[in-house]
Structures are given as C-alpha cells and as structure tokens.
Amino acid sequence: MYLLGCDIGSSSVKASIVNQESGLTVSSEFYPKEEAPIKTLKAGWAEQNPDDWWDYLKSAIQQAIKNGNINGEDIEAIGISYQMHGLVLVDKNKEVLRPSIIWCDSRAVPYGDKAFKSIGEERCLSHLLNSPGNFTAAKLAWVKENEPHLFESVYKFMLPGDYIAMRLTGEAVTTVSGLSEGIFWDFKNEEISEDVLNYFGFGKDIVADICPTFGKQGELLESVAKELGLKKGTPVTYRAGDQPNNALSLNVFNPGEIAATAGTSGVVYGVSDKVDYDKYSRVNTFAHVNHTKEQIRLGILLCINGVGILNSWIKRNIAPEGVSYNELNDIAATVPVGSEGVVILPFGNGAERMLQNKEIGCSIHGLNFNIHNRKHLARAAQEGIVFSFKYGIDVMNEMGVDVSVIRAGNANMFLSPIFRDTLASVTDAVIELYDTNGAVGAAKGAGIGAGIYKSPQEAFGSLKKLDVIEPDTSKSDKYREVYEIWKEKLRF
Numbered sequence: 001m002y003l004l005g006c007d008i009g010s011s012s013v014k015a016s017i018v019n020q021e022s023g024l025t026v027s028s029e030f031y032p033k034e035e036a037p038i039k040t041l042k043a044g045w046a047e048q049n050p051d052d053w054w055d056y057l058k059s060a061i062q063q064a065i066k067n068g069n070i071n072g073e074d075i076e077a078i079g080i081s082y083q084m085h086g087l088v089l090v091d092k093n094k095e096v097l098r099p100s101i102i103w104c105d106s107r108a109v110p111y112g113d114k115a116f117k118s119i120g121e122e123r124c125l126s127h128l129l130n131s132p133g134n135f136t137a138a139k140l141a142w143v144k145e146n147e148p149h150l151f152e153s154v155y156k157f158m159l160p161g162d163y164i165a166m167r168l169t170g171e172a173v174t175t176v177s178g179l180s181e182g183i184f185w186d187f188k189n190e191e192i193s194e195d196v197l198n199y200f201g202f203g204k205d206i207v208a209d210i211c212p213t214f215g216k217q218g219e220l221l222e223s224v225a226k227e228l229g230l231k232k233g234t235p236v237t238y239r240a241g242d243q244p245n246n247a248l249s250l251n252v253f254n255p256g257e258i259a260a261t262a263g264t265s266g267v268v269y270g271v272s273d274k275v276d277y278d279k280y281s282r283v284n285t286f287a288h289v290n291h292t293k294e295q296i297r298l299g300i301l302l303c304i305n306g307v308g309i310l311n312s313w314i315k316r317n318i319a320p321e322g323v324s325y326n327e328l329n330d331i332a333a334t335v336p337v338g339s340e341g342v343v344i345l346p347f348g349n350g351a352e353r354m355l356q357n358k359e360i361g362c363s364i365h366g367l368n369f370n371i372h373n374r375k376h377l378a379r380a381a382q383e384g385i386v387f388s389f390k391y392g393i394d395v396m397n398e399m400g401v402d403v404s405v406i407r408a409g410n411a412n413m414f415l416s417p418i419f420r421d422t423l424a425s426v427t428d429a430v431i432e433l434y435d436t437n438g439a440v441g442a443a444k445g446a447g448i449g450a451g452i453y454k455s456p457q458e459a460f461g462s463l464k465k466l467d468v469i470e471p472d473t474s475k476s477d478k479y480r481e482v483y484e485i486w487k488e489k490l491r492f
Contacts, residue, residue: 001019001020001021001074001075001076002017002018002019002020002026002068002070002074002075002076003017003018003020003075003076003077003078003079003443003444003446003447003450003452004016004017004018004061004064004075004077004078004079004230004443004446005017005018005078005079005080005081005438005439005440005441005442005443005444005445005446006057006060006061006078006079006080006081006164006439006442007080007081007082007242007245007437007438007439007442008053008057008080008081008082008083008160008161008164009036009083009242009438010036010038010048010083010102010103010104010264011035011036011263011264012030012031012032012035012036012056013030013031013036013053013056013057013060014028014029014030014060014437014438014439015028015029015030015057015060015061015063015064015439016028016064016437016439016440016442016443017064017065017068017070017075017443018440018443018444018447020076020447020452020453022462023444023459023460023461023462023463024462025440026068026070027064027065027067027068027070028064028067028437028439028440029059029060029061029063029064029067030056030060031055031056031057031059031060031063032056036048036052036056038102038104039099042107044105044106044107044350044351044359045101045105045106045107046101046102046103046104046105046350047099047100047101047102047105048086048099048100048102049096049099049100050088050096050099050100050160050163051096053160053163053164054164054167057164058227058228061228061230062228062229065228065229072228072229072230072231073229073230073231075230075231075234076234076447076450076452077234077235077236077237077238077446077447077449077450077452078168078220078234078235078236078237078446079236079237079238079239079441079442079443079444079445079446079447079449080161080164080165080236080238080239080240080442081161081239081240081241081242081245081246081438081439081441081442081445082159082160082161082164082239082240082241082242083102083103083160083241083242084103084159084181084241084242084243085102085103085134085135085136085139085159085181085182085241086100086101086102086103086136086159086160087100087101087136087139087140087143087157087159088100088157088158088159088160088162088163089140089143089150089154089156089157089158090154090155090156090158090163090166090172091153091154091155092155094155094166094170094172096163097150097153097154098143098147098150100160100163101139101142101143102160103265104265104305104349104350105134105139105350106134106350106351106357106359107139107142108134108135108138108139108141108142109133109134109138109351109357111132111138111139111141111142111145112131112132112133112134112135112137112138112141112183112357113131113133113357115131115132115137115138115141115196115199115200116131116132116133116281118199119132119195119196119199123195124195125277125279125281126188126277127186127187127188127189127193127195128183128185128186128187128193128195128196129180129187129275129276129277129284129285129286129298130183130277130281130284130285130286131183131281132183132196133183133281133284133353133357134351134353134357135181135182135183136157136159136181136182136183136184137182137183137184137196137200137202138183140157140200140202141200144200144201144202154206155172155206156172156206156207156208157206157207157208158172158174158208159174159178159181159182159241161178161239161240161241162174162178162208162239165217165218165236165239167224168218168220168221168224168236169217169218169219169220169221169236170218170221171217171218172208172209173208173209173210173211173217173218174207174208174209174210174211175210175211175212175213175239175240176210176213176287176291177213177240177241177244177286177287177288177289177291178239178240178241179192179207179210180286180287181241181286183196184196184197184207185287187275187287188275190293192204192207212449213238213239213240213289213290213449214237214238214289214290214445214448214449215237215449216235216236216237216449217235217236217237217238217239217449218235218236219232219233219234219235219236220232220233220234220235220236235450236446237445237446237447237448237449237450238442238445238446238448238449239442240289240442240445241286242261242438243259243261243267243269243299243301243303244269244286244288244289244299245289245438245441245442245445246259246261246267246269246409246438246441247259247269247271247288247289247299248289248441248444248445248456249409249436249437249438249440249441249442249444250407250408250409250434250436250441250463251407251456251457251460251463252269252271252407253271253288253289253290253297253456254271254297255271255272255273255297256270256271256402257270257271257405257407258270258271258401258403258405258406258407258429259406259407259408260389260406260407260408260414261408261409261412262307262308262385262389262408262412262413262414262419263307263308263411263412263413264307264308264309264312264349265303265304265305265306265307265308265309265349266303266304266307266308266385266388266389266413267301267302267303267304268301268302268389268392268393268396268403268406269299269300269301269302270299270300270396270401270403271288271297271298271299271300272285272296272297272298272299272300272399272400272401273295273296273297273298274296274298274400275296275298276298276399276400277399278395278398278399280356281353281356282353282354282355282356282392282395283300283301283302283353283354283392283395283396283399284300284301284303284353285298285299285300285301286298286299286301287299289445290456300396300399300401302354302389302392302393302395302396303353303354304346304347304352304354304385304388304389304392305347305349305350305351305352306346306347306348306349306352306362306385306388307346307385307388307413308385308412308413309348309349310344310346310348310349310362310381310384310385311325311328311381311382311385311413311416313348314328314377314378314381315328318374318377318378319331319374319378320374325415325416326415328378329415329416329417329418331374331375331378332375332378332379332381332382332418333379333417333418334375335375335376335378335379337383337422337475337478337479337482338383338478338481338482338485339372339376339377339379339380339383340371340372340376341366341368341371341372342364342365342366342367342372342376342377342379342380343364343365343366343380343384343485343486343489344362344363344364344365344377344380344381344383344384345360345362345363345365345384345388345486345489345490346362346381346384346385346388347359347360347361347362347388348361348362354388354391354392354395355492356492358492360491360492363489364377364380365489379418382413382416382418382419382422383418383422383482383486384486385413385419386419386422386423386426387426387482387483387486387487389423389427390423390426390427390483391487391490393427403427403429404428404429404430405429405430405431405432406423406427406429406430406431406432407432407434408431408432408433408434409433409434409435409436409437410433410434410435410466410467411437414431414433420433420469421469421472421475422479424469424470424471424472425471425472425473425475425476425479426476426479426480426483427471428471428476429471430468430469430470430471431468431469432465432467432468433465433466433467433468433469434463434464434465434466435463435464435466436463436464444459444460445459447459
C-alpha cells in the first residue's frame, strides 16, 4: 500500500508516492517542466491562477503513478503541502473569483501596517504573535477595498492548500496552522481572532470550517478519483504550509529542533514551546503541525525572499551562457572569502519581513571595475544570501531559539559548497542534509493523519542523512569579519 504527497509550490507542483511499509519513495513527478509563470501586473504584485495548480497536480499525480508502475487504488491516504500566505477566493459554486495573490506579493503591506497600529501593536503581538503585515488577512483587506463587487461574491477565502483539498474532496475547510499563517488566529484565546475580523470588517461566515492538521479532512470525489486513477473515498488526512511541512519532512517536531530551506526564498524554522514574539515582528510565529491547546508547539519562522532567486539571476544575466549551477559554484570558488571587497545585499524580491517590511531592493557595494569580474559577483551573491540568513538567525537567538544544528533537504542552495560552508562557519552551526522533499513529507504526514503510522518516529524512521557540514574554524573569524562589513551596508 502507498501514500500520496502533493506539494503546491510557486515554481512547480510535485507529487510523490511513498511505500507506507518501507517509508521509501516509489516515484515523484513535477509540473510544469519550466518554472510556473507569476503574473506581475504592477511592481510588487505577484499572482498565479489556482486552476493552473490543479492542472499541474493532476498531471504530476498521473505521471507519478505511471512512473511507479503501481495501481492508484492502492493509495491509502493523501497529504498536501502548499506555498504559504496566499489568498484564494471562491464563490458559492466554489469557482475561483480572481487569481491568487501569492506569498511574495507586497501590495497589502500598508493594510497590515495600519491594522497593526489601529488594533494595537502590543495586542497584535501578544494575541496574534505577529503584526498583520503582508499576510493573507491584509491581502483580503486589499481585495475588499479595491475590488468591492468581487468581494461581495466571496463565499470562502482559502489558502492554496485549502483550495487543492477542496478540488480533491469538494469540502471547503482549513486548519488552525493555516489560519495562524494568515494572521487570523488568536493564540491567547485559541480561536479565530475577533480583533482581525472586526477591524477589517470580515464576516465570520467567509472563514472555512476548521479541520485537524492530522486526521480526516475529506474524501476523494468519485469524479476526481476516476480522472486520476485513484480510489473513490481515499481520505485527505494532512495538510500544512510548505515551511511547517518542510520541518515535518525533516522530523522537526519539538523545541530546539531547526529546519531550513534555500530555494527561491530562504527559511530558517525553529520549534518552540513558548508563546512568544519578536517585538519588531521581524520573524514570525505560527502554529506548528503538532500544535494543540494542551501541547504548545510553535514554529518561529525567519523568511528571506531574496535567496535562490538572486543566484538564478546571476546565472541568467552574468554567468557565461550555458553554465550550470555546479559550474557557477566552481567559478565562485576561485575567489577568496569576502569576494575581495564586493558586498551584495540580496533583497530584490519584494518587501522583507525581517527588515520590518521594507522593500530596499538588491544592491552591490564596493565594486571596482579594475579588480572585480563575474567571479566576484558570483561569490558575493552567495555570501550575501548567507549573511541575510545570519542576520535573521541573530533575531531568533534574541528570542531564545538556539540554532546549533540545522537540518535541510539536499536541494537548491544547499547543493552549493560555498553556501553551506559559509552558513555553517558564520553561524557556528552543524548542517545535516537529508534525502527528502516536501511532497514526500506530505505523504508521510498523511500516514500519520490516517493512523497508519503511530508516531512521527515511526513515520520518519527511514529518513536518510546524506551529509554533515561542520563549521570551518580556520575561516570563522574571516566570515564574521566580512559579515560585519555586510551589516554596515545594510541601511533601511
């Protein structure tokens, strides 16, 4: 028997099938093969069509079943991971009303900032553990003000994963973890925030019903089962945003455990058992996948928008044509630590939460036309990305989160020796790399939710550690010196 995991990303949608007994991945597939388009109608805007996610997912599931040479009816449960903080709106017929305003869209920043001041900064932080910022609630407020006729037709607002679950099951439901990432959850009262609903003028009826993160969330519709080659009534038993799910994928469930990703954006995610917040709201606190009223498990999330997207920009625009990422890493490695004075601030992908929602853009400092070339820019880009991680980790340290071991999937920027060696050395953290991904994690989450696995330890007993990167003590002082120079250039 098998488990199916679905990962709804902004670049692609992935499906993975896991053998529930061995815990090993049978097959994986993703669509589209080229990066999924993001519509940017205005500067700072970012939208995607939810129906495209559904089409990509159907193709990925069908091909994964074919690749694995399995009977789709042997899939016992389905789990969903999804890009966080997006807004999907549907009408009474459960039809999409407009493109999704996704995670990196910054149009709603003024709405969140105004709510933060009007509701009260201390009240927001003590109850919501965040400012409303640029999250789902603020995006919904933007629609309410700027598209009032469309807003009148809203039956439910949902997160991207809620929408995919609805397409699978016909049920419009959400989770506490999802509501917390949208800044709709009151952690003091353990209920939907009346402060947020009342301030923005949202009726409680547009909030989807709450279902458990682990447990039965709906059953596969007959029509969908037939189209996908699955069994009618197959339960959806898990869903979570991509970063809580990444932590789950790395078996990060308890206080002191840390997970990280470094794709288009970068994240460091630590679990805490204390209801706490950063007074400047530079990092965010959400309900982790195993959070309950009785057992507090909160995810402290540092998110940096400008990570792999800077490295890919360097590859497209500065590296020689046809160069691979591995070759780009080799080019960068020919330059010494510190890039001989070139400093890059990597914040060119929208407003940055850890910079208090400022959109300062990417900038290059110390460039000397007589000394520096593309090799220096290649290395400085990766160092700048790492230093942005270090800057945010310092904030997490202030909140009492000890970052001594970082678990990550062996993917994206963690494939770069420069990136991971610099990160380990400047933070004094050991990096552990594992063979996993979000879709595989979602499949195992489904196994937990369906009761197939009795514990996370059973679900992730087969998790394979691929590599361990220790801090290079011979270079730590130099990395810290360069980091201090990088911080001097950071003005916002």
